[in-house]
Amino acid sequence: MLAVAVAHFVAAAAAPALVRLLGRRAFLVLALLPAATTVWALTLYDDVKDGGTVTSVVDWVPSIGLELAFAVSTLQWVMLLIVAGIGVLVMTYCAWYFKDGDPGLVIFTTSFTAFVGAMLGLVLADDLLVLFVFWELTTIFSFLLIGFEPTKRASRLAAMEALIVTTLGGLVMFVGMLLLGQEAGTYRITGILADPPSGPAVTVAVLLILVGAVSKSAIFPFHFWLPGAMAAPTPVSAYLHAASMVKAGIYLVALLAPAFAGVPGWHLSLLTLGTVTMLIGGWRALRQRDIKLLLAYGTVSQLGFLTVVFAIGSRTAALAGLAMLVAHALFKAPLFLVVGIVDKQTGTRDLRELSGVGRAMPAVAAAGIIAGASMAGLPPLLGFVGKESIFAALLELAHGETAGVPGWAGWLVVAGLVAGSALTVGYTVRFLWGAFASKPGVEPTVVKAPHPAFTVSPVLLAALCLGAGFAGAPLTTAFAPYADTLAPGSHEEYLALWHGFGLPLLFSVVAIAVGVGIFLVREPLCRFQARTALPVTAEGVYRFGMRAVDRSAVEVTGSFQRGSVANYLAIILLVVLALPGYAAVRALLDDSSRIELVGYDRLAQPIIGLVIVAAAIATVRSRRRLRAVILAGVTGYGCGLLFLVQGAPDIALTQVLVETVTLVVFVLVLRRLPEYFTNRPLTRRRYWRVALAAVFGTAAAVFVMIAAAARTASPVSEAFPQASVDFAYGKNIVNTTLVDMRAWDTMGEISVLVAAATGVASLIFLDTRMSGIRRVADIPYPKGVEKQPTRPGRRVWLPGPRTLSPDRRSIVFEVVTRLVFHVIMVFAIYLLIAGHNMPGGGFAAGMVTGLALMIRYLAGGRYELDEAAPIDAGVLIGTGLFVAALAGLAPMAFGGTVLQSYDVYVDLGFLGEPHLVSSVVFDIGVYLVVVGLILDLLRTFGSRLDRQILRAEREDDSVSRATGGVH
Numbered sequence: 001m002l003a004v005a006v007a008h009f010v011a012a013a014a015a016p017a018l019v020r021l022l023g024r025r026a027f028l029v030l031a032l033l034p035a036a037t038t039v040w041a042l043t044l045y046d047d048v049k050d051g052g053t054v055t056s057v058v059d060w061v062p063s064i065g066l067e068l069a070f071a072v073s074t075l076q077w078v079m080l081l082i083v084a085g086i087g088v089l090v091m092t093y094c095a096w097y098f099k100d101g102d103p104g105l106v107i108f109t110t111s112f113t114a115f116v117g118a119m120l121g122l123v124l125a126d127d128l129l130v131l132f133v134f135w136e137l138t139t140i141f142s143f144l145l146i147g148f149e150p151t152k153r154a155s156r157l158a159a160m161e162a163l164i165v166t167t168l169g170g171l172v173m174f175v176g177m178l179l180l181g182q183e184a185g186t187y188r189i190t191g192i193l194a195d196p197p198s199g200p201a202v203t204v205a206v207l208l209i210l211v212g213a214v215s216k217s218a219i220f221p222f223h224f225w226l227p228g229a230m231a232a233p234t235p236v237s238a239y240l241h242a243a244s245m246v247k248a249g250i251y252l253v254a255l256l257a258p259a260f261a262g263v264p265g266w267h268l269s270l271l272t273l274g275t276v277t278m279l280i281g282g283w284r285a286l287r288q289r290d291i292k293l294l295l296a297y298g299t300v301s302q303l304g305f306l307t308v309v310f311a312i313g314s315r316t317a318a319l320a321g322l323a324m325l326v327a328h329a330l331f332k333a334p335l336f337l338v339v340g341i342v343d344k345q346t347g348t349r350d351l352r353e354l355s356g357v358g359r360a361m362p363a364v365a366a367a368g369i370i371a372g373a374s375m376a377g378l379p380p381l382l383g384f385v386g387k388e389s390i391f392a393a394l395l396e397l398a399h400g401e402t403a404g405v406p407g408w409a410g411w412l413v414v415a416g417l418v419a420g421s422a423l424t425v426g427y428t429v430r431f432l433w434g435a436f437a438s439k440p441g442v443e444p445t446v447v448k449a450p451h452p453a454f455t456v457s458p459v460l461l462a463a464l465c466l467g468a469g470f471a472g473a474p475l476t477t478a479f480a481p482y483a484d485t486l487a488p489g490s491h492e493e494y495l496a497l498w499h500g501f502g503l504p505l506l507f508s509v510v511a512i513a514v515g516v517g518i519f520l521v522r523e524p525l526c527r528f529q530a531r532t533a534l535p536v537t538a539e540g541v542y543r544f545g546m547r548a549v550d551r552s553a554v555e556v557t558g559s560f561q562r563g564s565v566a567n568y569l570a571i572i573l574l575v576v577l578a579l580p581g582y583a584a585v586r587a588l589l590d591d592s593s594r595i596e597l598v599g600y601d602r603l604a605q606p607i608i609g610l611v612i613v614a615a616a617i618a619t620v621r622s623r624r625r626l627r628a629v630i631l632a633g634v635t636g637y638g639c640g641l642l643f644l645v646q647g648a649p650d651i652a653l654t655q656v657l658v659e660t661v662t663l664v665v666f667v668l669v670l671r672r673l674p675e676y677f678t679n680r681p682l683t684r685r686r687y688w689r690v691a692l693a694a695v696f697g698t699a700a701a702v703f704v705m706i707a708a709a710a711r712t713a714s715p716v717s718e719a720f721p722q723a724s725v726d727f728a729y730g731k732n733i734v735n736t737t738l739v740d741m742r743a744w745d746t747m748g749e750i751s752v753l754v755a756a757a758t759g760v761a762s763l764i765f766l767d768t769r770m771s772g773i774r775r776v777a778d779i780p781y782p783k784g785v786e787k788q789p790t791r792p793g794r795r796v797w798l799p800g801p802r803t804l805s806p807d808r809r810s811i812v813f814e815v816v817t818r819l820v821f822h823v824i825m826v827f828a829i830y831l832l833i834a835g836h837n838m839p840g841g842g843f844a845a846g847m848v849t850g851l852a853l854m855i856r857y858l859a860g861g862r863y864e865l866d867e868a869a870p871i872d873a874g875v876l877i878g879t880g881l882f883v884a885a886l887a888g889l890a891p892m893a894f895g896g897t898v899l900q901s902y903d904v905y906v907d908l909g910f911l912g913e914p915h916l917v918s919s920v921v922f923d924i925g926v927y928l929v930v931v932g933l934i935l936d937l938l939r940t941f942g943s944r945l946d947r948q949i950l951r952a953e954r955e956d957d958s959v960s961r962a963t964g965g966v967h
Contacts, residue, residue, distance in 0.1 A: 001056040001070035001124045004037055005134070006919040008117025013882075015109040023100035029112050031091035037084040037120065041077060048077050050832060051481040053190060055126065058892060067786040068892075071126035071190055074482035078322055079123040079251055080465060082329045087116045089457040093337055094235050096454040097344065108148055108233070117139035119244045123251065128177040128187040132170070135212070138245050139166045145240060146232040158231040161542070165225045166216055175430050188256070195601030206260045209252065210269060217249030217303045220277040224539035225297040227284075234340030242332035247325065254310040254321060261313025267405050270311030275416035277304025282423025285306020286518065287529045290349050291435050292339045295332070298375070298427055301420060302328055308417060309390050314395055316493045318483040320389030327382040330468065331374040334461035335431070338368040342435055343453065345448045352432025353445065358436030360447035365436045367462035374465040375426040376515065377421060377508055380497050382468040384508070385475075387421065391493055391504035396489040407532035418507050425515020430522060456487035472496040566689060573696045586909040587710070597705070604645050608923040612638035623676050626727055628668040633659055633752050650734040650839040657847035661934060664854050668941040671949065729903035729917045730836035739919040739926070740759065740842065743899040746922075750929045754877050757936045804861050819858040832927055833920070841925035846930025853931075853938060862943035869935055884925025887918070 009823065011033050017024035018045065033336040047054050051074070058068040091112070098105055111522035118137035125131035139162075147159030183197045183205065196202075213219075214748030218226035226246065230237055240246070253270065260266060282299030288294040292962065306328065309321040323374035341364050342357060343349050358365035394417060396402065437445070467474070472495035483493065499505070560571065602608050615634035622628040636659035644652035720733050728736035738746045828848035856868040891900040902918040 001054075001072070002058055002068055004040070004124065005117045005121035008033055008113055008120065012110045012114035012117065015113050016106045016249070019106045019109050024095050024098045024102075025097040026109060027091045027098075030109065031088050031234075034084040034087035034091065034116055038081060038088060041072075041080040041084060044077060045071055045478070047268065048072060048074050048481065049478065051484065054115045055190070055550065055747065056128075060892070060898060061320040066129070067127060067188075068130055069188055070124040070130075072124060074479065075122055075251070075254055075322075075743075076325065078479070078482075079247070080120070082245050082326065083116070083119045083123055084249070086239060086329055086333050086461075088244075088313065089461060090235050090239040090333065090337070093238070093340070093454070093457040097233070097235055097340055102149075102537075104148055107144065111141050111144040112235075112239075115145065115240070115245075119248070119828060122248060126189050128181050128189060128192075130434075131189070132174050132177055135173075135216075136167070136170055138248065139163060139170060142166075142236075142240050142245055145236045147244070148227045148233055148236070149231075152231070155231045158225075162225045162229050164546075164887035165222050167451060169215025171220065172215075173209050176205045176208025176210075176212070193255075193259045201887045202260075203263050203265065206263045207269065209256070209263050210266075213249035213252040214270075214273060214307070215249070217246050217307065218250075218277075218300050219249065219273050219304060219307055221538040221541075222282060223277055223280065223304075224537070224542065225302045226300055227293055228335060230290075230292050230296045234292070234336055234343065238333045238336035239297070240342070241296070242299055243329040244337055245845055246299065247329070247394050249323065250303065250306045250310060250887050253307060254318070254325075254482075257310055257313045257318070257556070261486070264404075266313075267311060267402065270307055271413050273544075274304045274307035274311060275413055275420070277307065278420035279304075279416060279423070281425060283418050283529070285427035286423065286430065286522070287526050288427075289351055289434075291342070291351055291354075291431055292336070292349050294351075294427060294431050294434075295335055295339060298424065298431075299332060302332065302375075305417065305420060308413060309393065312393055312402055312490045313486055314393060314402060315483045315486045316389065316396055316489045316963055317393035318486045319476065319479050319493050319495060320386055320393050321956075322479040322482060323382065323389055324386035326475075327374060327386045327465070329464045330461055331371040331381075331383055334367055334371040334458035334465070334510070334817040335375065337458040337461070338371070338435070340365055341450050341458070344454075345450050346445050347586070348445070351430075353442070354435055354439075356438040357444040357447055359438065360445070361450065363459060364450065365664070367455070367458040368435060369432055370462040370465055371458070372428045372432045374469075376425045377511065380469045381465050382471075383465070385469055385472055385495050385497060388504045388508060390417070390494075391507045392499070392803060393489070395503055401489055405482055407560050410870075414507075418511055421507070421511035422514035422518065426518030426522075429516060429519040433519070447964040537577065539720060550832075570689065573692055577696060581699045584706055587706045588702070592802070602645055605642065608638050608641050608645065612642075625670050625673060626667070628677075629663065629670065633663045636662070641644075648734070650732060650841070651845075653839050654844050654847070657844055661847055661850055661854070664851075665941055667822060668938075668945065674946055728836075728901050728919065729915070730919075732835060732837050732839065733842040735835045735923075736919075737835075740899070740901045743888065743919070743922060745927065746890065747899075750881065750884060750926055753929055753933050754881060757873070757877060757933045760937065760940055761790065772964050784813075808861075810859070814859050817855050821852055821855060824848060824855070828852065832923060835923065836917055836920065842926030844931055845923075846927045846934070849927070849931050850934030850938075853935060857938055857942055862939075862946045864939055865935075865943060871935075873932045873936035873939060876928050876935060880928030880932060882925070883928060884922050887922035887925060890921075891918070 011030055015026065015030060018029055022029065054072040056070045060066045060068050072925070094112070098108075115138060118134050118141055121134035122138060124133060125134055143159050143163040146156050146162055149155045177187075180192065180197075180200060183199065183201050184192045184195075185197075186192065215222040218224075226241060229241055232240070276961040278301045281297045281299070285294050285297035285301065286295060306321065306324060309317050309324060309768070326903060339349060341361070342354070346354065346357060347363065348354065365559075374381035377387040393727070394410070394414045397405060398414050400407040400409055400410065476493075476495045479495075561568070568757055612635045615631045619628050619631040622631060637656060640652045640655035640659065643649075643655055646888070649864045695839065722739065723741060724730055724733045728740035730736040730740075828845045831848060832842055832845035835841030835844065853868055854864065857865040861866070888899040891897060894902075896902070899922070904916050904918075906916060907911050907913050
């Protein structure tokens with residue numbers, strides 16, 4: 001089952017290549033995957049039809065009992081068919097909805113495919129923590145899909161609104177899941193449902209989980225994010241906001257109902273919120289003129305309806321709920337798809353401007369009418385079957401058959417849902433009239449005939465709506481195993497078109513009659529709604545809260561962040577002094593504390609230490625910025641020498657490489673800064689800074705000495721040499737620690753590097769990483785430089801310097817670059833491969849490669865850098881993260897654990913039998929991230945600053961020529 005979700009993620013990774021190869025037809029290829037998932041789900045019917053459960057468990061972190069557990073029972077089976085089946089038709093629809101060359105098509109295809117995989121993982125998950133991971137993945141991918149057009153403010157706001165609301169609910173839900181898992185003694189969902197715990201803590205846990213469910217399914221007071229999400233393309237609305245993501249919360253309620261429907265607060269919260277949501281959504285839908293927004297509010301209303309049904313917690317309600325869950329997917333998805341066709345073929349969604357569309361597109365209109373009739377609950381459609389059964393379940397609620405719900409409260413819910421059903425009929429008729437009818441006084445809308453394949457998906461879904469209405473008996477058989485997990489009611493539970501005359505049928509007739517009446521008085525009703533609009537809305541409260549947070553952030557930040565780096569550093573140092581410093585003082589006052597001071601182990605140590613101290617003092621006293629940078633570099637190189645003297649060549653190598661890269665970056669930045677620091681006299685504030693630095697340095701030294709002396713147990717590092725050989729298959733303890741024993745830490749560290757690189761690029765230039773790589777062949781020779789002809793087919797190595805003016809070139813440096821570049825690159829590869837047993841590794845190799853690129857840049861300028869690395873730095877960084885993550889997850893495919901290492905000896909004949917370790921793949925990921933980071937820094941502080949300097953020089957020349965050389 002894990003393979004089902006992973007396959008979609010793999011397809012998402014391949015989607016960009018497919019789009020570049022096939023264009024929008026790539027959707028047809030990608031649709032094969034959910035199609036295969038649908039077929040696979042159908043084959044599981046025999047396993048679940050009698051109440052069975054199909055499970056799959058993959059050990060993830062056995063030491064802490066963390067498993068990737070998946071299960072399919074009747075409820076999951078139904079959701080699986082909805083998610084995968086609707087996904088096939090929506091992806092097929094996308095192949096004609098989009099055009100080749102649409103901006104963002106690659107990102108959309110990738111995000112949509114990945115979302116399908118995340119949704120399948122959510123449905124199949126049998127572990128609370130695994131479910132939460134997929135839950136949050138759906139949030140992330142939905143954010144990308146809603147914000148498909150980032151240049152539009154409405155798309156950005158809608159995406160951010162959905163992200164904040166659903167993430168907030170998800171975090172609350174996560175706390176509830178942790179609490180429930182602890183109380184149950186397991187995080188396996190099947191185990192919890194089989195033996196549900198009880199008690200006040202469980203009640204709190206379940207209510208916290210319900211917060212996440214109602215936020216995800218747009219239930220009041222979180223309902224406002226869903227209409228805003230209609231800024232997304234129509235396929236997103238048809239899939240995420242009708243058939244899949246908003247169903248996640250409903251699915252969670254249905255999943256927990258058999259075990260926790262009797263928990264205090266369950267019925268009160270869900271029945272109240274669901275009823276209010278249905279009424280608010282239906283009422284707001286009646287005033288919408290955008291037919292897509294009308295359906296959005298209708299979706300909110302229907303989600304409230306479904307929440308009430310599954311919250312009842314009876315067998316009748318469960319059977320009706322599953323029928324309505326399927327019916328909603330089958331009628332709401334085609335309605336959104338129809339809206340997309342109308343929008344594409346007419347250019348508008350305003351029902352005041354649409355007229356005669358039904359005559360122009362009869363097949364589309366027929367699909368819309370059938371789906372709309374199902375939404376309104378008209379026979380003989382599945383929507384009618386589901387609604388009749390729901391009314392029967394509501395009567396059980398009203399008769400007091402549900403524990404904890406008095407009869408009068410049940411009748412209130414019945415009245416609310418009948419009124420909501422009448423509103424549903426009203427806005428359905430308004431939608432069909434607005435989208436397809438010929439309106440008096442309105443010119444017939446010009447309609448472009450849609451491609452026949454464009455209409456296949458909505459027509460097929462509408463046909464399923466019609467056909468499923470006659471399949472009451474098979475649906476009852478299929479849904480019964482889930483319904484049997486709940487308490488039976490007084491009514492005979494089965495799905496059918498006809499249950500005879502009774503209150504459920506009367507409720508349906510009343511809802512239809514009142515709904516038609518609401519449509520007939522639509523104009524006066526719209527004016528009444530405008531006059532009686534509430535001054536306070538849930539969305540208004542959300543926006544007020546966000547503005548308050550923004551204002552508070554500005555005020556708090558303004559109190560501390562005043563543009564002074566010295567002040568920022570002082571705050572950090574004071575906090576460190578207040579916490580570890582206090583602990584150090586307590587330890588010094590303790591008579592049992594013993595601090596043993598050792599002057600030095602080798603004579604070189606105090607000598608190097610004195611050099612470091614002298615360089616540090618000279619740095620703070622230097623007035624020239626370049627001199628200060630070089631002296632600061634001396635302190636770094638001194639630390640590297642101390643590491644080397646202490647017997648840590650790997651750490652020394654890394655320190656020296658980092659210091660060299662930092663020194664070059666500093667020098668590049670200094671080109672845009674004044675040569676000298678300000679020459680102000682020492683003030684009280686500067687004396688205070690000196691005192692703070694001295695106190696902090698002393699406190700840090702004392703704290704380190706106390707911590708070292710306080711050790712009572714043997715350090716774990718004593719076992720590292722043997723563990724390095726036994727488990728990581730290497731002799732370099734530093735490298736094996738980084739890529740094996742503490743690989744999780746390294747994964748986090750390279751993620752920080754990615755964040756740092758992105759932050760630097762965005763903070764400095766507020767721009768993308770790369771605005772186009774320019775090759776030297778496309779750049780004209782500078783004036784005064786003689787062009788040297790080359791033989792056809794001969795490629796000039798190091799062509800970048802010819803783009804520089806003669807006074808900026810160094811022939812000696814160019815010759816040296818030609819001699820050492822390839823040597824340095826070979827040395828980097830050696831460090832990468834040999835690092836598992838010798839000093840080196842991915843980080844050091846990346847640094848050396850970065851230095852090689854720096855040499856190319858310094859020799860030939862920004863164009864030479866693009867010649868040396870004609871690739872986006874972001875691609876390198878992203879690829880590195882992906883390779884590292886893949887190296888971590890790959891062992892699971894062979895029955896191992898995350899980040900487990902394997903070794904293999906490869907017989908290469910006369911070349912020998914090299915020893916290869918799988919963790920080198922993780923090291924390659926680290927290597928790519930580091931190279932990408934340095935390339936990012938070079939393009940940020942090198943190439944882009946070069947452009948700024950050149951632009952400034954040209955402006956000065958223009959001013960000089962305009963003024964005749966007089967400034």
